[in-house]
Amino acid sequence: MASEPQGGLTEYITHHLQHFKPLRMSPEGFWSVHIDSLTVSLVLGIVFCLWFWAMARKATSGVPGKGQAFVEIILEFVDGQVKDVFHGDRSFLGPLALTVFIWVFLMNAMDLLPVDLLPWITHQFGIGHFRSVPTADLNLTFAMSITVLLLVIFYSFKAKGFGGYTHELFTAPFGAHPALWIPNFLLNIVELLSKPVSLSMRLFGNMYAGELVFMLIAGLFSAGSWWLYGMGVIGYTIWGIFHILIISIQAFIFMVLTIVYISMAHDHH
Template sequence: MASEAQQGGLTEYIQHHLTHLSPHVSAGGFWSVHLDSLAVSLVLGVLFVLWFWATARKATAGVPGKTQAFIELVVEFVDGQVKDVFHGDRRFLAPLALTVFVWVFLMNAMDLLPVDLLPWILGKFGVGHFRAVPTADVNMTFAMSLTVLVLVIFYSFKAKGVGGYLHELFTAPFGAFPLLWPFNFALNLVELAAKPVSLAMRLFGNMYAGELVFMLIAGLLGAGSWALFGLGVIGYTAWGIFHILIISIQAFIFMVLTVVYISMAHDHH
């Protein structure tokens, strides 16, 4: 709770809230299993699918209801973005982009919940640590970006063939001269590695910073001063309103870059 900031200091309060729920055998480190991130992302993914499925079942050809109109707006927006970037068959890429955009947005939006709400509720059931924002977990953002990398490699082979893609790896961008093959291959590997790193770190950095700001403001609320409490309420409200823009932009960027990277996989050099 925010009162922890008064009892144990702001640093201890923040450290407590930055600790993930993990099994003891794998707690800590890049390869650790963060049960809170997995649980929240899974629940949000299921809710997203059920919401769109239920709306699709009730969809009408006449005047749509508010929910149907909103979902149609989102679908048309995402499809328009895909159409502008990718000029091939969009039957897989458009649903993928929609899934990425909505799912990442929902995970980002967990940052708008009061910092202590979910930890306090789950604390009643004996859960000591719980972070509610999966995209503020570098393990989660890298998992998503590595999935995108797998799709990029898959579509590179599919669009160019095994021989064509391997030929491109060794001959672009400096040409097919044999002495340049190692340099071409090294540069292409760096380019491939940079894609998941840029995807993961951009989303993680923005969401981690936003979560940290909320924790700092929450610390003011429990500092024991009415002046700081009032400042904290104003700050929390202002940052929350501004953060709506951040979570939307980050979901949009992750979606667009996913489409761009897969579209680039279809290009021949």
Template sequence: MASEPQGGLTEYIQHHLTHLIPVGADHRDFWAVHIDSITVSLVLGVLFCLWFWSKARKATSGVPSKGQAFVEIILEFVDGQVKDVFHGDRRFLGPLALTVFVWVFLMNAMDLLPVDLLPWITEKFGIGHFRAVPTADTSMTFAMSITVFLLIIVYSFKAKGFNGYMHELFTAPFGKHPLLWIPNFALNLVELLSKPVSLAMRLFGNMYAGELVFMLIAGLFSAGAGVAGWALYGAGIIGYTVWGIFHILIISIQAFIFMVLTIVYISMAHDHH
């Protein structure tokens, strides 16, 4: 349940949108280290690895357990997406796509926790601000998208060589004439840089909006007194439940989109000539 501060709903939301940062740092600084986002993402990443490792270690060729069957469904689903798009060696891209899909889904799923749960727990240890959804943090989404961007560059050089990739950057799409080198390079640079920006902002925008809706609904729990207060309380519970069910679809779709676009962008870098 929400424990709304004295400043009202606005202060309540601002409080929950403030990241945990090192002492002395300014949370408004673009380069500020957000300890909460890093901590949650690392914990979820470790849990994901341990989960899949334990299922792989106990895997049998006979009738699989429910846990093994569930993991195999995820593996087959992701491998199918990679097969449909990427036609090169999948030994690296397959595990990458699996990691992206499951990890992003788990980070998104933190949005389904009650808004005040983790902040309430961390306050018991003297931590005043703690945001539970790493993908509602631009620092985290851009970190992932920049990693994908670097892989695009690596695969471009790997598939075409240095000379081939430089030739493509300066001669496509308008031709090889020297006067067209600069326009060609400018367009290719814009196209290249738009990929990590679109990846990061799409995921951030959807998760930030979802987080904000949960905060607005949570504000209804303490928005009034008497009959009106109980009515708002009931509306808050209904709204939280309905939005939570709908949000399961959103977090799944966003994880899927991030994975598919990662595969598509790397495939374009590998196959396009």
């Protein structure tokens, strides 16, 4: 449910779109530190680790329980995706894909909580602004995608060697003629930098839009009309069910692209 918006729906949405930051210590814009996004993502990461650790401890070779069966379905699904894309050693890429998929899904799923729930809880502790969906924060999605970029660069050097990867940067795709070195290098740098941009912007855009729709619907609860309240309940339910599909697809896309980009780093041109 939404609390009574002070100053109308516009101010209500503006208030909910502000992040919890350190007192006058964090710069604005891309380099700002958003404590709410960091806190929620860290807590969800711990929840994910504890959940799978507990399931691993209870695992049995006999008839699995519901929890173990569910985890095994997820593991087989993720391993199947990795196996279809990457044909090398999956000892690192498999756990990485699993972590990306579950972690991003859990962060996306925070959007299904009532809009005012976490802000109301944190308000009791004197925190005026708190956003509960980390993946609706461009800073966090860029941080994750930059991590993927660093892995891509690392595996490019690991698979091809320093000389091999450097040679590829200057000779692919147009050839090894000295006159084409600069165009090749610029094209490869653009291709490399486009990967984190596409990863981060796609996830952020979908989750930010979904969060905004929930806020708009939540505004109907405070309109003072019973029929608008009813429309808000119906809209919240319908959008929530549809949003389950969105958060799942976005987690899947982020995982698959991470696998594809690292797989491409092993390919020789």
